[in-house]
Amino acid sequence: MHRSAGAVMAWNVFRFCTALRGLGSIMILIVLSIVSVTYYAVVLCNYGPALLAGGASSLTALGVLLLFHLLLVMLLWSYFSVVFTDPGSVPPNWNLDFDEERGETAPLSSSDFSSQMNLQQSMALGDTGNPRARYCRKCNQLKPPRCHHCSVCGRCVLKMDHHCVWVVSCVGALNYKYFLLFLFYTFLETTLVTLSLLPHFIAFFSDIDIPGSPTALATTFLTFVLNLAFSLSVLGFMIMHFSLVSANTTTIEAYEKKTAPRWMYDLGRKRNFAQVWLLFGILFFKNMLNN
Structure with missing residues (x-):
């Protein structure tokens, strides 16, 4: 019975991951x-005619x-940059003699390496007491610090933050910069649309006659509600991610890390933000050279 229940649970998880990929x-x-509905409401229905x-x-x-x-x-540039930029894959034949995140050498002795390979079938994060020596049983390879396996993408991602269905990919080391910019420009754009359509939304409930077809009025109403909802939700999401960056942590690490007086990767707020941009550039050009 236990085996059957476990098999059903694993099968359901697999179906869920497959559905997300689809x-x-x-x-x-x-x-x-x-974006198209918003453009129609703002440009074609309201402010375009007002300009003419x-x-x-x-x-x-x-x-x-x-x-x-x-x-x-x-907004569109940052969005498609997130979509089409690889979040960061583990380089082929990667070993533990170099720390990708901090640029420090950290040689691993042959005995330690042998121990890792012998325990690869039962290894889990933190089992060996060495946070750098981790092995992914699904990818069948060693993985760098702060690297996690994404069940939806089916691979390990460098400095993985989370898998985002909106950008159809993981958010990791190479596209996290674009993801933050996408949140920022989405908030500014949705806020602008909300404020610009607010007078039309108020007039919708007043007794005055509003020029325009019923389709234009309905589209304006829908656009205002959608952009208001996105503006408020993205604001909360943006505040959360900027607070994570200021502490040099990720969404996954925020849930995984134990309570400690100081997070080991915290370099200070200014250097933490700079690292997101610098790490993106270093890993991007390094991947280009490897390819």
Whole structure:
């Protein structure tokens, strides 16, 4: 009975991971659909006609449209940069004589290495007392510090933060910078849309006549609600991730690490933020050279 229950649980987890992998193109289409609806409501239904109508309101419309398009370009650039940038794979034949995260040499003796290979079938994080000597039984390889296996992607990811269904990939060492920029520009864009459509949303519930077709009015209402919801949710998510960066930790490590007076990777707030940008550049060019 126990074996049967365990087999069913493993099978269900596998189906869940497979389903998440299948959501890839669907999630990209959902993001592009939300962007398209927002563009239609802001540019074609409201501020585009206001700009063409002229008058005092045309200057406001021009300012909103310029800022809207600028933020939209930055949002789409950062989004597709996250989607198409590999989060960071373990280099082939990687060994433990170099710490990828801190750039420090850390030689491993032959006896330690033999011990790791002998215990590879039963090794778990922290079992050997050496946090650098870890082995992934699924990938059948040693893995660097702060590296975790993603069951959805089916591989180990360097400095993995989490698997994000919205970007159809893991967020790791190489695309974490783009992920933070995506959160930042998404918050600015959704906030701008919410504030710019707020007068139209208020007028929707008033007794005054609002120009436009029923489709335009319904799209404006839907766009305001969607962007308000995304603005508030992304704000909370952005605050969480910037606090993680300030402590030089990840979402996974925040749940895994034990209570300690000082986190071993904490270099100070300023250097922690700089490391996200510098580590991205170092690992990116290193991967380019290896390829």
